Structure formats: C-alpha cells, structure tokens
Amino acid sequence: MYAFITGASSGIGKELSILLAQRGYDLILVARRKDRLKKLKDSLETRYRCNVILKATDISKEENCLALIEDLNQYPIEVMINNAGFGKVGYVTEQDLSDNLDMIKTNLIAPHIFTSWFCRHAKHGYVLNVSSIAAFTTPPLFSVYGATKSYLYHFSTALNYEMKRQKKPISITTLCPGSVKTEFYKDGGKQSNICILSARTCAELALDGLYKKKALIVPTFSMKATYLFCKFMPKVLMLPMQYFLQKSKINS
Numbered sequence: 285m286y287a288f289i290t291g292a293s294s295g296i297g298k299e300l301s302i303l304l305a306q307r308g309y310d311l312i313l314v315a316r317r318k319d320r321l322k323k324l325k326d327s328l329e330t331r332y333r334c335n336v337i338l339k340a341t342d343i344s345k346e347e348n349c350l351a352l353i354e355d356l357n358q359y360p361i362e363v364m365i366n367n368a369g370f371g372k373v374g375y376v377t378e379q380d381l382s383d384n385l386d387m388i389k390t391n392l393i394a395p396h397i398f399t400s401w402f403c404r405h406a407k408h409g410y411v412l413n414v415s416s417i418a419a420f421t422t423p424p425l426f427s428v429y430g431a432t433k434s435y436l437y438h439f440s441t442a443l444n445y446e447m448k449r450q451k452k453p454i455s456i457t458t459l460c461p462g463s464v465k466t467e468f469y470k471d472g473g474k475q476s477n478i479c480i481l482s483a484r485t486c487a488e489l490a491l492d493g494l495y496k497k498k499a500l501i502v503p504t505f506s507m508k509a510t511y512l513f514c515k516f517m518p519k520v521l522m523l524p525m526q527y528f529l530q531k532s533k534i535n536s
C-alpha cells in the first residue's frame with residue numbers, strides 16, 4: 285500500500301515519510317525541491333526496500349494539484365498526509381499579496397483538493413491534515429496563516445464526521461502542533477524558544493494518533509494546555525496577547 289505525503293523534503297513531512305517507510309509503505313512524496321526528495325528517496329529505498337515515487341511540484345498551483353490527483357488514481361493509497369505549508373509573520377498591509385495568496389493556496393486549497401479526492405475515491409484509509417495550534421489563537425501579525433490553519437481544522441473535523449455518517453471507513457485526523465524545530469521559520473520570522481518539539485517526536489505522536497483514528501491531535505502536555513487556554517480565553521485578551529507574541533517573532 286502507498287502513503288502520499290506533501291511537504292516531504294524537510295521537517296515534519298520528512299520524518300513522517302521515514303516512519304511510514306519503516307512501517308512498510310511505498311511512498312509518493314511531494315515538494316518543490318527535487319534534490320532533497322531524490323536524496324530521501326535513495327536513502328529510504330536502500331534502507332527499507334520500499335518503492336518511492338517523487339512528484340516535484342508546486343502545490344500552490346491548482347493545475348498542479350489537479351494533475352497530481354489524475355496521476356494518483358493508479359496507486360492504492362491508504363495514508364494521505366497533507367503537511368506542506370508555510371507562514372509569514374507581519375502586517376497584512378505590508379505583506380506581498382501574491383505571497384499571501386500562495387499561502388492560502390498551499391495551506392488550504394491544496395489540502396482541500398487532495399482530501400476531498402481521497403474521501404471520494406479511496407475505499408478505506410487515513411488522512412492526516414497538518415494544521416497548527418494557530419488554528420485556535422486568531423493571531424494578529426500571523427493572520428493569514430492562522431486563518432488557513434483554522435479552515436483546515438474545521439474542514440477536516442467536519443469531514444471526519446461526514447465520513448462516519450456515510451459509514452465510510454476513512455478517518456481524518458487534524459494535527460495541531462505548537463512550535464516544532466524545522467525550517468518553518470527560515471524566512472518567516474523568529475521561532476520562540478518555548479517548548480519546542482522535535483520534528484521526529486511530532487511525527488511519531490501524529491502517526492500514533494492517526495492509527496487510533498483520533499479526530500484531533502495536539503501533541504505534548506504543554507501544547508494541550510495552550511490549546512485549552514486558547515479555547516476558553518476571551519478574544520479581548522487573546523488578541524493583544526497574540527499580537528505581542530507574534531511581534532516578538534518579527535526579524536529586526
């Protein structure tokens with residue numbers, strides 16, 4: 285059986301790819317950096333004797349997503365992981381509109397296309413949609429990113445329920461981590477040093493929850509505490525708190 289993973293060239297997606305190869309899956313790996321994907325393919329095929337198919341493509345382009353799903357029809361996919369994404373900190377009025385539109389397309393439109401395709405065509409399986417704790421925090425200065433992750437959380441949670449109602453053996457799990465040590469902040473601002481999780485641990489906790497068919501995974505105790513705090517905190521307090529937190533991440 286195959287696992288399909290977007291954003292496999294680094295961070296959480298790369299670790300998920302390694303763990304799924306260890307579990308005996310053949311892989312379809314998606315990202316733009318072909319050299320990184322090729323290196324990962326070579327190491328996984330040698331180590332785990334799996335078949336790794338590379339799709340070096342930019343999923344912020346709707347036509348690339350549609351071409352990909354056309355191609356996916358030929359593979360028996362059991363696990364679909366929508367992990368590719370990026371975020372940029374700053375005032376919307378000072379950000380590049382096309383950057384923000386690319387963020388919306390990568391973080392939201394692409395996972396929407398892939399998830400709905402999978403739910404329509406797969407006979408059974410597991411979907412992991414990588415959202416963020418930012419789905420719950422309404423973060424000013426990270427507003428577009430937060431909104432995309434919020435969409436992904438609500439869409440995935442509701443669709444998971446629809447699958448149950450339709451008695452389809454497909455579970456959709458939303459992963460909402462806080463800070464994870466990856467390349468995420470390489471050009472998107474400074475990462476806060478509080479409670480940073482390794483990408484490997486995040487991936488392990490994600491797969492554990494995925495196979496338990498959990499609707500939501502918020503990894504680690506401190507991230508769960510943050511999630512609960514955000515859930516019950518009034519917006520009037522949350523907005524300034526998040527504003528100052530995000531402001532501290534802007535590169536000066």
Ligand SMILES: NC(=O)c1ccc[n+]([C@@H]2O[C@H](COP(=O)([O-])OP(=O)(O)OC[C@H]3O[C@@H](n4cnc5c(N)ncnc54)[C@H](OP(=O)(O)O)[C@@H]3O)[C@@H](O)[C@H]2O)c1
Pocket residue numbers: 290291292293294295296297314315316317318320341342343344367368369370371390414415416417460461462463464465466467468469
């Ligand atoms: N790190 C954190 O603190 C954190 C916290 C919460 C949620 N998350 C979420 O976790 C997910 C993975 O991020 P990460 O932390 O592992 O960061 P990362 O190391 O920067 O990985 C992001 C991945 O997404 C791929 N990607 C980005 N834009 C793409 C595009 N247009 N087309 C195809 N692939 C694209 C990148 O590959 P290429 O550049 O090669 O295309 C890369 O493989 C993201 O959705 C992020 O929002 C991260």
